[in-house]
Amino acid sequence: MEAIHTTNLTKQYKHLTAVDRLNLTIHQGELFSLLGINGAGKTTTIKMLSCLSMPTAGDALVGGSSILSDRQAVKRIIGVSPQETAVAPNLSVKENLELMCGIHGLSREKRQERITELASQLKLHDILNKKAGKLSGGWQRRVSIAMALISDPSILFLDEPTLGLDVIARSELWDIIRSLKGRVTIILTTHYMEEAEALSDRIGIMKNGRLLVVGTARELMEQTGAAKFEDAFITIVKEAK
C-alpha cells in the first residue's frame, strides 16, 4: 500500500524552483531517504508533505489525504522531527511529551501508556524529569524524535536527525530508527551517505529541486558501477545537468 504519493509536486519561490514536478511513491512501512547536496530540495519536500508549506503546483496524498484539501487529516497521522531541535526548553522531558499528547488529543490513560512505552523504547527514563533545554544535543534529538512519535503516527518525517551529533549519539539514534522500521513509514533526509545506506529501504537523490533517481543503495551502486555508495552518489549528482 502507498503511504505517500506525489504528483508533479512543485515549490516555486520568486526566482527559484526549490522542488520541480516531484513524482514519487513511498510504500507503507518503508524507510525512504532523500539525499542531496545543500539546496537540493529535500527539506522543502518534507515541509510540503508535512503541511508546513503549500505547494505552488501539484499535490500529494499522505496516508490517502491530500496536502491541499485535507490538511487536518494529514496532520493527524504524521509525526515530524524538524532539523532544528524543537523542544520547549523550560519544560521537563515528560512535560514536553505530555504537551504533544495533549495537542494530539490523547486521553489521560493513553498519555501515560505512550510516555512509558517511548521512555522505555528510547531509553528516556533517567532524563524524564530533567529540563529539555538543559540536555545535550544528542539527548535533545532523542526527545525530539520521541515527541514526533508520541501520537503513534503512521508516517514519520525525520529531517537531518543526526546532524551535528557525535559518533556514539549518531549510532544510538540509528538503532532507534532501525527499531521503528516496518511499523512506521519513515521519510528521512540526510547529508550522510553511510546513514542513508545503513538505514534505508530505498533512496531518492535530489538535485536542484529534481528527483534524479530512486532505488536501493545496491541498485544505485550497480547503476553507476561504483564500489561504494558515496561514489555512486557523487557520480549521479555530477552527471546530472
Next chain:
Amino acid sequence: MRMLTFAKRCAKEILRDPLNLLFGLGFPIVLLLLLSAIQANIPVPMFEIAHLAPGIAVFGLSFMTLFSATLVARDRESALLQRLYTTPLKAVDYILGYILPILPIAVAQSAVSYLIAVALGLPLRLNILHALVLILPIALFNIALGLLCGSFFNVKQVGGICGALLTNLSAWLSGIWFDLDLVGGVFSKIANLLPFVHAVELERAAISGGMTDAWPHLAVVLGYAAVTTLGAVLLFLRQMNRQ
C-alpha cells in the same frame, strides 16, 4: 482541550523563568516601596499612594508585553512552532494559547501591587476589585502588543524593542512619573493619542471611585486593545502561513 494544553505550556515557560518573576513582580514592588519612601520624606501629590499605585500597576504590565513577545519569538527561533504547525492545532488555539495564560499573570501582578499599596496606606475598598477588573483590557493590549512584536522580531530584537524601547515609551508617555500637562505642547498631545496615559487614568479613576471619569479612558484602551489584538492575529497568521 488542545488550546488549554498549549496555554498551560506557555504559562509554565513564563513562570519558570526567574528573570520574569524578578522583573514582573519584583520591579513594581521595589518601585512602590522606593517612591513611597521618597514621598514620606518629600511629599508630592504625584506620589501619593492612591495616585502612584494605579500608575505602577499599569507600568508593571509593560513586562507582559516583554513576556509574550519573548515567548513567541523564542518559539519561532527554536522551531517549536514549526513542529506544532504540523499538528492538529488550529490558528485560534495558538492565539488564545499565548494570550490566555498571561492574563491571570497580569491580574496577579496588579493584585500584588495593590496589596503592597494597601500596606503602604491605600484604603482597602471595593474599588481595588474594580481596578483589577479594568486591568484586563489594559493587559490584553500589552499582551497583544507582545504577540505582534514576537511574530515580527527575533529574541534579541524583542529584548531591545519591548524590553527597553516600549517600557520607556510607556513610562514617559503615561503620566505616572510627571504631570503631562506640565510639559504640554506636542508631547502632551502625542501622549494623549496613545493608550498609556488613558490606561493609567482609567486605573486612577477606578481606585478613586470616580467611574464616570473612567469611561472615555476605557473606550480608548478598548479601542487600542481591539486594534492591537487584530494586528497581532493577522501578523501571526501571516508568519504561520509563510512558515
